[in-house]
Structure formats: structure tokens, C-alpha cells
Amino acid sequence: MDSADYVIVGAGSAGCVLAARLSGDAGCEVALLEAGGQAQGEQVRQPSQWPLLWDRDEGYGYSTTLQPGYASRSVPCPRGKGLGGTSAINAMLYIRGDPRDFDGWRDAGNPGWGWDDVLACFKRSQDQARGASALHGIGGELPVSDQIDPHPMSLAFIDAAQAQGHGVNPDFNGPRQGGAGLYQTTTRGGERFSTARAFLDPARHRANLQVLTRARVLRIVIEKDRAVAVEFFDGTQVRCMRARREVLLCAGAIDSPRLLMLSGVGDATELQALGIGVRHSLPGVGRNLCDHPGSGLVTGVNEPRPMPASSVHAEAGLFTRSEQIDDGYDNHIQYFLMPYGPLTNAARGRPVGAMAIAQALRPRSRGTVRLRSADPMDTPLIDPAYFTHADDLKLQIEGIRTLRKIFASPVMRSFVGAEFAPGAGVQSDAAMEAALRLSSGCIWHPVGTCRMGPGPGDVVDAQLRVHGLQALRVVDASVMPQITSGNTNAPTIMIAEKASDMVRAAVH
Numbered sequence: 001m002d003s004a005d006y007v008i009v010g011a012g013s014a015g016c017v018l019a020a021r022l023s024g025d026a027g028c029e030v031a032l033l034e035a036g037g038q039a040q041g042e043q044v045r046q047p048s049q050w051p052l053l054w055d056r057d058e059g060y061g062y063s064t065t066l067q068p069g070y071a072s073r074s075v076p077c078p079r080g081k082g083l084g085g086t087s088a089i090n091a092m093l094y095i096r097g098d099p100r101d102f103d104g105w106r107d108a109g110n111p112g113w114g115w116d117d118v119l120a121c122f123k124r125s126q127d128q129a130r131g132a133s134a135l136h137g138i139g140g141e142l143p144v145s146d147q148i149d150p151h152p153m154s155l156a157f158i159d160a161a162q163a164q165g166h167g168v169n170p171d172f173n174g175p176r177q178g179g180a181g182l183y184q185t186t187t188r189g190g191e192r193f194s195t196a197r198a199f200l201d202p203a204r205h206r207a208n209l210q211v212l213t214r215a216r217v218l219r220i221v222i223e224k225d226r227a228v229a230v231e232f233f234d235g236t237q238v239r240c241m242r243a244r245r246e247v248l249l250c251a252g253a254i255d256s257p258r259l260l261m262l263s264g265v266g267d268a269t270e271l272q273a274l275g276i277g278v279r280h281s282l283p284g285v286g287r288n289l290c291d292h293p294g295s296g297l298v299t300g301v302n303e304p305r306p307m308p309a310s311s312v313h314a315e316a317g318l319f320t321r322s323e324q325i326d327d328g329y330d331n332h333i334q335y336f337l338m339p340y341g342p343l344t345n346a347a348r349g350r351p352v353g354a355m356a357i358a359q360a361l362r363p364r365s366r367g368t369v370r371l372r373s374a375d376p377m378d379t380p381l382i383d384p385a386y387f388t389h390a391d392d393l394k395l396q397i398e399g400i401r402t403l404r405k406i407f408a409s410p411v412m413r414s415f416v417g418a419e420f421a422p423g424a425g426v427q428s429d430a431a432m433e434a435a436l437r438l439s440s441g442c443i444w445h446p447v448g449t450c451r452m453g454p455g456p457g458d459v460v461d462a463q464l465r466v467h468g469l470q471a472l473r474v475v476d477a478s479v480m481p482q483i484t485s486g487n488t489n490a491p492t493i494m495i496a497e498k499a500s501d502m503v504r505a506a507v508h
């Protein structure tokens with residue numbers, strides 16, 4: 001049997017950071033087990049290719065259950081598979097969220113997670129190309145860069161938003177989030193930096209770090225109330241990796257709850273119904289799934305131009321306030337302008353049209369991740385329950401209307417043509433609702449399924465330790481008590497940074 005002090009399950013956004021930080025201490029041994037492969041091909045490195053990576057070797061090809069709020073449609077739920085995990089297939093936008101998000105986590109019973117506590121962890125990871133400041137770090141592993149060749153339409157979008165009174169914001173991670181600007185990205189020299197490339201590659205030579213790819217963990221072995229090992233399939237046989245100190249579950253918001261349930265940790269009634277022996281009853285596992293819905297405006301373009309390899313598709317952004325929601329926040333909707341149009345066509349070198357997407361920043365719909373069966377090779381049942389809370393749909397409708405106004409301004413008219421979707425005839429609330437239920441998707445930010453908190457519905461405590469069990473933590477996007485106001489990669493990396501401090505400080 002193999003063994004290590006720390007056994008990390010999943011080399012994604014969080015797992016690679018954790019492996020790099022923990023193995024920095026030469027006095028401990030770290031084993032990092034990843035279900036996928038190296039994920040370092042040309043298509044992973046080249047930013048424009050990300051929409052083509054979802055159902056290849058680098059992705060699981062998951063999709064949601066039929067969504068009642070989406071007119072009984074299923075939508076793709078891509079998750080990265082391979083070193084870097086979803087940071088190897090994502091759109092590379094670097095957004096931390098609103099400081100109130102983290103204060104909200106703290107106030108939900110999680111001391112140490114307020115904005116003032118987590119800012120240092122964001123900065124520690126970061127190598128901000130614009131230089132250091134009170135809010136930005138340099139010298140960290142993760143490059144955060146300005147785009148090198150933005151489309152003129154992206155610049156026009158910012159001007160048009162300004163003309164509509166939204167203001168310009170040169171830094172969405174600066175003192176305020178509102179306004180329009182260009183996104184910064186986790187790239188350098190026009191190439192993607194997944195967490196594998198940024199954090200793991202520089203650490204891989206370490207003698208105390210073992211990285212096993214094509215190692216699919218089947219379950220966590222729990223003896224009495226302690227996680228002692230994981231069982232994994234290496235493509236040929238089932239093996240065991242023993243954890244002398246801790247098992248650190250970093251399999252992401254879909255697969256971390258799935259692995260807990262496969263290991264007998266979850267809602268006892270549901271586990272028993274599937275024939276899984278209950279090791280520890282914890283009903284919150286797999287609950288509270290939250291994801292950002294995405295609704296699009298698609299138009300023609302006057303002069304299509306070829307997409308450069310360095311484009312991340314979503315070049316310009318905007319954050320706006322809504323008068324429909326009174327939650328103490330300044331911004332309620334985020335936007336993404338994709339000047340080369342629908343993603344797959346653009347990534348294949350056939351840009352058609354232009355597209356912009358709106359997402360409600362803090363959706364109120366909540367869903368679940370559940371097991372389909374006791375077979376660890378079976379795909380999970382992913383039900384984000386999009387649009388089951390009326391507020392989410394209201395914000396999406398407002399978002400499309402805001403985009404229409406921006407697209408109608410003279411500076412944008414010189415780039416874009418007629419509206420294809422939802423379609424100029426779709427105007428009333430009822431028509432908009434019907435159209436968005438038929439066409440909305442998501443921004444692929446599932447979180448919350450192993451929620452951090454002190455309550456009976458929570459899964460981990462503020463030290464990310466699974467309630468009621470020893471030597472087992474969850475460290476990934478699944479622990480977020482509330483979704484962050486923006487994209488979720490940077491906050492996930494922050495979670496891993498903070499967890500690495502906690503794990504190292506623990507007495508073993």
C-alpha cells in the first residue's frame with residue numbers, strides 16, 4: 001500500500017495550489033491523485049480554444065438534469081479533468097467578487113473568512129502584470145494580465161456602456177466593481193496559465209510530492225470516525241493510498257459531494273436507498289448547489305474578423321446595479337461581451353455574429369448534486385434548479401434589456417447588425433420570460449454543495465474539516481457558503497491558499 005502524509009484528491013484549481021503549498025515543507029510527503037491526464041496540449045494553452053475542451057479528454061462531459069425552469073431542457077455542465085482541473089478549460093477571467101461576499105461568509109458563522117482576512121491570500125497567489133498595489137500582489141504564481149489584442153468592438157462596448165451612464169472601470173478587482181471595462185485574465189504572453197502550469201509545474205521536481213494522473217478515486221476509506229485512505233482505480237487495478245495525516249478532498253463542486261456520498265457520508269435515507277452503507281449522516285452533502293444562470297443576446301456583425309488565438313472570447317465586461325433587488329450590494333448583474341459571437345463557431349475559426357451574456361450575480365435558486373447509483377463510475381445527477389426563484393429570471397430579463405440599450409448606441413451600431421436572439425419581436429415581460437426559459441444556460445460556476453458553516457445543514461466547519469469526522473477536509477468551490485459576485489476561479493484559488501495555512505498550522 002502507498003502512503004503519504006497528505007492525500008489530495010483532485011488536481012484542479014484548488015488541488016494544485018494545495019499540493020504546491022504543502023509540499024513546500026520538505027518534512028512532509030504529499031500525494032496528489034487526479035482522475036484525468038496531463039492536460040497540457042496546445043488546445044489547453046491557447047486561450048481561444050476553451051469552448052472546445054468540454055467533452056474531450058480534458059472534460060467530464062457532464063450535463064444537468066432536465067431543468068423545469070428552462071422549459072425542461074438539460075444544459076452542459078462542463079468540468080475539467082486533468083492537471084489544472086477546470087482552470088485548464090475555463091475562460092480565464094480573473095474576478096475575485098465583492099468584498100461583501102466574504103464578509104457574508106464570515107457573518108454566516110465562519111470566522112477568518114471576511115474580506116480583510118482573505119485579501120492577503122488573493123494577493124499571495126497573484127502576479128499582477130500592472131504591478132503591486134494595496135489590492136494586488138506581484139511575485140505570486142498566478143499571472144493576472146491585460147488582454148493583448150482586444151477586438152475594437154470590445155472597446156466600443158465600454159464606450160457604449162459609458163454613454164448609457166454605467167461608468168468605466170479599469171479594474172473589476174479594484175476599489176469598486178461597477179462599470180464597464182476589459183477583463184484581466186490568468187494568462188501570460190497570450191497563453192493560459194491553469195493552476196497546474198502556474199503552481200504545480202514549479203513544484204513537481206520535489207521529492208516529497210507524488211503526482212498520480214489517471215488515478216480515479218472511488219471512495220474515501222473511513223475507519224471509525226477518521227479518514228485513513230482513499231481507494232483509486234489506476235486504469236488497471238484498484239489501489240489504496242493511505243493518509244498518515246489528512247485526506248484533502250479537492251474534486252470540485254460536483255465530484256467532492258459525490259465522493260463523500262460514495263464513501264457513506266451524506267443523507268442517510270438517500271444513501272440507504274442506493275444500497276450504500278452509512279458511515280456518517282450529514283444531510284447537507286450535495287445540497288445548496290448554486291450556479292450563475294447565463295442569458296444571451298446574439299446579433300449579426302457588420303464586418304466579421306478572424307479571432308486571434310489569444311482571445312478569451314469574453315473580452316469586455318460590465319457590472320450594473322438593479323433597482324429590483326435590495327440586498328445591500330452595489331451591483332446585481334454581470335455581463336460578458338463576446339465580439340466573435342457564439343463560442344463553438346468562433347473557437348473553430350468561423351466567427352459569426354456577436355454575443356453578450358448577462359448573469360444575475362447572486363442567484364437565489366438552489367439545487368442538488370445526487371448519486372444516480374452506488375457505482376463510482378456512474379455520472380452524478382446535477383440539478384442546479386435554474387430559475388426556480390423568481391428573482392433570478394427578473395434579473396436576467398433586466399440584463400438583456402440593458403444589453404439591448406448598449407448595443408443600440410451609435411458606437412456599437414457601427415459593429416453589430418440585427419438581433420438574432422432573443423429577437424427584436426421579443427419585448428414584453430411574458431415574451432422575454434418564455435424566450436429566456438428556452439435559451440438560457442449557465443456560466444459554469446457551481447458552488448456550495450459542501451457548504452461551510454456551523455449549522456446542521458452545513459458540511460464543513462470554518463477550518464474546512466468535515467463535521468463529525470477526523471482527518472478529512474474539503475477544499476474547493478463546493479465549500480462556498482454563498483456564491484461570489486463574479487467568476488469563481490480566483491475565489492477557489494484563495495480558498496486553497498487559506499486552507500494550506502490551516503493544514504500546516506494543524507497539530508498532527
Ligand SMILES: Cc1cc2nc3c(=O)[nH]c(=O)nc-3n(C[C@H](O)[C@H](O)[C@H](O)COP(=O)(O)OP(=O)(O)OC[C@H]3O[C@@H](n4cnc5c(N)ncnc54)[C@H](O)[C@@H]3O)c2cc1C
Pocket residue numbers: 009010011012013014015033034035036077078079080081082083084085086087089090091092093094095215216217218250251252253255259443444445446475476477478487488489490492
Ligand atoms: C467552461 C468554463 C468556463 C469558466 N470560466 C471561468 C472564468 O473565466 N473565470 C473564473 O473565475 N471561473 C471560470 N470558471 C469556473 C472555475 O474555473 C471553477 O469554479 C474552478 O475551476 C473550480 O475549481 P475546483 O478546484 O473547485 O474544481 P476543479 O478545478 O474542477 O477541480 C476538480 C479536480 O478534481 C478531479 N477529480 C474529480 N473527481 C475525481 C476523482 N474521483 N478522482 C480523482 N480526481 C477527481 C477533476 O478531474 C479535477 O481535476 C469556468 C468554468 C467552466 C466550466
